[in-house]
Amino acid sequence: xxxxxxxxxxxxxxxxxxxxxxxxxxxxxxxxxxxxxxxxxxxxxxxxxxxxxxxxxxxxxxxxxxxxxxxxxxxxxxxxxxxxxxxxxxxxxxxxxxxxxxxxxxxxxxxxxxxxxxxxxxxxxxxxxxxxxxxxxxxxxxxxxxxxxxxxxxxxxxxxxxxxxxxxx
Numbered sequence: 001x002x003x004x005x006x007x008x009x010x011x012x013x014x015x016x017x018x019x020x021x022x023x024x025x026x027x028x029x030x031x032x033x034x035x036x037x038x039x040x041x042x043x044x045x046x047x048x049x050x051x052x053x054x055x056x057x058x059x060x061x062x063x064x065x066x067x068x069x070x071x072x073x074x075x076x077x078x079x080x081x082x083x084x085x086x087x088x089x090x091x092x093x094x095x096x097x098x099x100x101x102x103x104x105x106x107x108x109x110x111x112x113x114x115x116x117x118x119x120x121x122x123x124x125x126x127x128x129x130x131x132x133x134x135x136x137x138x139x140x141x142x143x144x145x146x147x148x149x150x151x152x153x154x155x156x157x158x159x160x161x162x163x164x165x166x167x168x169x
Contacts, residue, residue, distance in 0.1 A: 022075030082141040088134035093165035109160035
């Protein structure tokens with residue numbers, strides 16, 4: 001998973017990048033949707049009263065996992081041209097089609113808590129998925145389009161991207 005913006009001044013680490021006026025951090029959490037969710041390890045991220053864990057979750061073939069990507073700007077200024085990407089390990093999982101509604105595979109929650117669902121297709125909405133490579137791309141932030149990321153305000157504002165996968169047999 002990654003967050004991008006123009007002219008970054010990258011700090012050490014694989015998840016945190018420091019930008020001209022903001023600091024973007026991207027964290028990835030997971031839960032088992034079905035059967036009964038097991039408890040993972042690490043401090044969970046809680047969304048809609050559901051625990052998502054940074055590690056310790058295992059699943060069997062045919063089970064469904066839900067990932068939540070949390071992009072946070074802890075700096076004082078905005079992070080602009082914000083794009084969240086994640087590479088799904090397609091040898092092991094498949095993106096779950098119609099996970100959130102018919103033709104809706106991705107859920108986006110804005111920094112103002114507005115929830116929108118997107119299709120995985122490369123179309124007019126702000127998300128796309130390339131099955132051959134497993135690359136999921138979501139343009140996030142205020143003013144984002146289907147081709148350019150928007151702005152995430154500072155002071156610990158965050159956006160969320162959720163998607164589900166099924167573990168391959």
